[in-house]
Amino acid sequence: MADSSQTNSSSNVTKLLEFFHLCEKLKTTKRTGWIYHNVENPESISDHMYRMSILSLSVNDPTLDRDKCVKMSIVHDLAEATVGDITPYDGISKEEKKRRESEALRHICDDLLGNSPQSQEIYALWQEYEDATTKEAKFVNDIDKFEMILQAYEYEQSQNKNLEEFFESTKGIFTHPEVKSWVEELYKNRKPYKQKITQENTG
Numbered sequence: 001m002a003d004s005s006q007t008n009s010s011s012n013v014t015k016l017l018e019f020f021h022l023c024e025k026l027k028t029t030k031r032t033g034w035i036y037h038n039v040e041n042p043e044s045i046s047d048h049m050y051r052m053s054i055l056s057l058s059v060n061d062p063t064l065d066r067d068k069c070v071k072m073s074i075v076h077d078l079a080e081a082t083v084g085d086i087t088p089y090d091g092i093s094k095e096e097k098k099r100r101e102s103e104a105l106r107h108i109c110d111d112l113l114g115n116s117p118q119s120q121e122i123y124a125l126w127q128e129y130e131d132a133t134t135k136e137a138k139f140v141n142d143i144d145k146f147e148m149i150l151q152a153y154e155y156e157q158s159q160n161k162n163l164e165e166f167f168e169s170t171k172g173i174f175t176h177p178e179v180k181s182w183v184e185e186l187y188k189n190r191k192p193y194k195q196k197i198t199q200e201n202t203g
């Protein structure tokens, strides 16, 4: 039997399980931006965060705390388990989106995780990402958008979708030199969308 100081009380364990179950929403909630474009079988919020953690492990930048970037990647959209995946086109201001997400994260960290040291780290990582002032946060903000256009490219290729909007809205926003090289390579490989010529088009 583990030493009691290292175990949680039974009510805390009950709340931990509630948190773990809440995280299922990240696995089941499809990303809204793809839904709006009728993408078939769109990725979930956690799919997006998982690949961001892989990008964090892959970057060749010794000045970056990559472990921190991995942690930041997997918590940056955690609040979406409660508030959902809000896009810039939903008519919800950045301030309101941040208020909802901050409230959701406070509930998770205070009510479900009992303001434990672990929950304080989760909240601090989320806040650092939102403030976007540290090197790690700027990098993770970059790969949040790079991972999105990477996925847009893949849907364009596999489903012959026109997802130009995602490329337009992220033009010129990348700051990290290596991420910029990834973006350049992606643009080099991107094939123009081919309008499917159907019977009615040809008359």
Ligand SMILES: Nc1nc2c(ncn2[C@H]2C[C@H](O)[C@@H](COP(=O)(O)O)O2)c(=O)[nH]1
Pocket: 031, 032, 033, 034, 036, 077, 085, 086, 087, 088, 089, 144, 148, 165, 166, 167, 169
């Ligand atoms: N239709 C569009 N949707 C977009 C665009 N930029 C972001 N988004 C979507 C992608 C996600 O579903 C959601 C927010 O993603 P976060 O990872 O930032 O939470 O917004 C766009 O240009 N067009």
Ligand SMILES: [Mn+2]
Pocket: 048, 076, 077, 144
């Ligand atoms: Mn994101």
